[in-house]
Amino acid sequence: MNISDTFIPTLREVPADAVIISHRLMFRAAMIRKLSNGLFAYLPLGLRSLRKLERIVREEMDAIGSLEIKPTVIVPGELWKESGRWDAYGDALMRIKNRLGADFVVSPTAEEAFTALVRDELSSYRQLPLSLYQINTKYRDEIRPRYGVMRGREFIMKDAYSFHTDDASLDETYQKMGKAYRRIFKRCSLTVIPVQADSGAMGGSGSEEIMVESEIGDNTLLLCKTGDYAANVEKAACKPDYAPVAQGEAALAAAAKTPPMEKIDTPNVKTIEELCAFLKSDAKVFIKTLIYRARNAEIDIPGDKTFFACAIRGDLDINETKLTALLKAAEVELAGEADVERITRAPVGFAGPVGLEGIPLIVDHSVTAINDGICGGLAKDLHLKHVAWGRDFNAALAADIRTVKAGDACPSCGAELYEKKGNELGHIFKLGDKYTAAMDVTYLDENGKTCVPIMGCYGLGLDRTLASIIEEHHDDDGIIWPMSVAPYHVIIIPIKYEGAVKQTTDTLVSALEKAGIEVLLDNRDERPGVKFKDADLIGIPLRIVIGEKNLAGDEPKVELKQRREKENRLVKVSQAANEISSIVITELADLNEG
């Protein structure tokens, strides 16, 4: 392709809102242009890379037997009402009404559409497992789209959905997907971090996010220095720094030497920090109690299902995602002041587990190791000391609801965990029967019994994957494309496209194209410096410069430079096509292997 025949309006400057490097480079390299906040058009160069990524994703999905289909982008709202997500999804769901008043959504994800399609076709267990995917336009009505295509409103997602008779079958597909994702990112030369992720009310280990490290990442990851553990903070566990959970007799025995509980007058002392200072104690001896309000909690414990008291050791924080999953709730939030005062019969700041009535108490495991603690006294300016778990109070449930932090111990090996910020590129998830049950999908098993299939879902964002490749592969001059997703394999720059230079150029281009190598020919009448700058900016992996000087003499040569290297070298014209093809083929093979 001649540069003059395509459309690559490169730029020196970019708009002020392009703050991250991939956004800046995609603009400058004329890969994308902005139509509106969060809406980007791919220009020819960007689309070539996007299509290559799409092909990689498609090949890997096909290789694990997932079948491509194409539902619509606009999906009937009825299906979302059936699943319950019409109400539950939140404002990022683009709900629209057509001229007849019917409801539709612009799909942000497609559990409903796939489930509805399968529902109509499924009759027998013999049809399962079934794994389907699409690579299609998605839309999220982001309130603050940012960072270019990294967090746009409209984007391309590969989303797969699988249907199964049992957990073993679901797990098999889930594992295959995980491997396919690793291959996809490997083929893009992208360093990813697979992490355990929140799996909502489902529980279990059936949720993995594939993250890429990023300063602007909106996820916090906890990673073990030894590499044997990685989890999203929403899910991360740690090895406890206290004795194991004590219940009943064991709890009483642990509290055997604790003096009887005593009231302490604590005028105007409300926060843990204030208490520590006031009592000259370490936060670890405090029992911090918070009142939460949950939406649609389905946890099976007696009592109120709207308000929950949650207690944790004073130096730790409650993880609301873990709590939401534990309660099987749609959402949790801290209760308002009025509710707290009503429930604790005291101003905010004096909640405590001892004598709290009317709502269930849930404690983090850390609380079960406290046998001589301090807590709020359920009255203004009152705290209690010498409080012992199992002696002075009990809970409806003890569970892990702790936010793990850098410095906590790896749950696997005990080594120190550290934190990174990450962006999610993919997510594989065991859904269970959430959608199939809600949408009434059934099949007959071997015995003719009506059963509900279980599902997995597997998403992968193509635009942000592309942007992440640039984040990882660039230098000050521009993008450094891995061969597999480069818009072209080779850029050829004739110093002056005429005479012998033109002849050599044309012969080389033609030989390379015959060999299946994608060539971009900079046939513009521009200064070499301009051409070199553009070549570096758009990041084509191989650059060939053809000039009169190197063509003169007995052994005419051209200059070959790999984008990722500083140095160039001379290659004989007679060997150039072979040499270039060989580099391209080798790099593609290296990326594709394994």
Added chain:
Amino acid sequence: MNISDTFIPTLREVPADAVIISHRLMFRAAMIRKLSNGLFAYLPLGLRSLRKLERIVREEMDAIGSLEIKPTVIVPGELWKESGRWDAYGDALMRIKNRLGADFVVSPTAEEAFTALVRDELSSYRQLPLSLYQINTKYRDEIRPRYGVMRGREFIMKDAYSFHTDDASLDETYQKMGKAYRRIFKRCSLTVIPVQADSGAMGGSGSEEIMVESEIGDNTLLLCKTGDYAANVEKAACKPDYAPVAQGEAALAAAAKTPPMEKIDTPNVKTIEELCAFLKSDAKVFIKTLIYRARNAEIDIPGDKTFFACAIRGDLDINETKLTALLKAAEVELAGEADVERITRAPVGFAGPVGLEGIPLIVDHSVTAINDGICGGLAKDLHLKHVAWGRDFNAALAADIRTVKAGDACPSCGAELYEKKGNELGHIFKLGDKYTAAMDVTYLDENGKTCVPIMGCYGLGLDRTLASIIEEHHDDDGIIWPMSVAPYHVIIIPIKYEGAVKQTTDTLVSALEKAGIEVLLDNRDERPGVKFKDADLIGIPLRIVIGEKNLAGDEPKVELKQRREKENRLVKVSQAANEISSIVITELADLNEG
């Protein structure tokens, strides 16, 4: 691909709303499923054909130097307000509001997005011509979607837009597009009828629709028996059956022998039919006058620009599309009763050209040949006779506003025209500066002068093209795919997939796949009859049946049948792979050539 590993839930019956053959067959062959009215999901088999069609379209666009880009599906409403189409487009435009109250549209077409993108990049005439396209999701909020993907709400369209400095450059791209479209449909083995089409206010010959004949077509085409003329009725002209347009002296001369105009009392006679009966005259001597109301007419004639009197010979009908184009209006409609009575100073039914004041009169050319006619008298129960054009009345404009009908004379050769119903698959159109002027797109020409580029636009509906291929290529048993868009080239049916049959089958499948032939293997444990029926239904061009009987003996054979032929024949196993490959390659080459 093994049938057991894909997802082809064929059906015997289809929903009652599937009335046309392509809709029925796409359902039965498990190519598509309905998500909602006008919203269809492509299943694996349908998507394979759609992707092949997409590839053909892409190749032909690339071949003429159009560059693929990808704007978004959801486009800012601001752009549509700039172009004026936010208001003008009508209810089929899906207008939506996001959570921040901003307006968007789900693109039904993308003039605005492409124009906006080019506007931001264009500075010099050196960048022109520029031809860009996308193959992307479109949406029309059809009030009555019908006929499956032939008239769905969401669909895939290839739409290209070109930008030029002058007419010659636009015409060059326009001609290239026309040729590319012919090649695309040729490669799909689709018989199309390119017709001249309405080009709106632009005029000229810059609008061609590529039609496919269809009983349910929503276009009427006028075709010449000699094949030298084809036009949409909206645009069609004919050779007049009257003397050429007479003006001034010529008109007076033609009326020389006409008696003076006379009033006739015509109590309760209003329609042309009633008049013919009452006066025992032929409709050809009447001058039929209708009052139209136009929206945003921009025609440059003196007087009112809202109401127009239009006269035509009594046996002919006014073509409102031609009239709209002539008036450069957004829309025309017959004026309401009150307006007619006010303007003609008479009840409806007595409008006439003589003495009509206050609004411009436009006459069809046919009126200029009437030198002794009858017309309404602008008063209740009054008509006029011996009315002569040029003597008793004149018009602001004489033009072709006639609806051409079957039986009229071809404007090119004079032979009789006949009618067909057609569905539009593609449309190529010279837009002029409609969008570039409205959206303020400029470039500097060679002399540094600021100019507005002109545009062409070129649409092609992929879903309805696919459906139309099926309409043309099927029989009672199912689809008969042309090789180029068949989901697979060959279907192999082992009678019983075991022993020697399995061995032969596997060897053949592997040899074919190595040769790049796409094979669907019916490895199901079903009766041969079921497999044959499914193979016919899904329409794979080549069928190979492998059974024990034909494998026995010295020269083991398999049965080869082309889907479009009745007879099958035996092919030696040793030659089967070559024979099949050769048929596939030859058919593809035949379709691709030219």
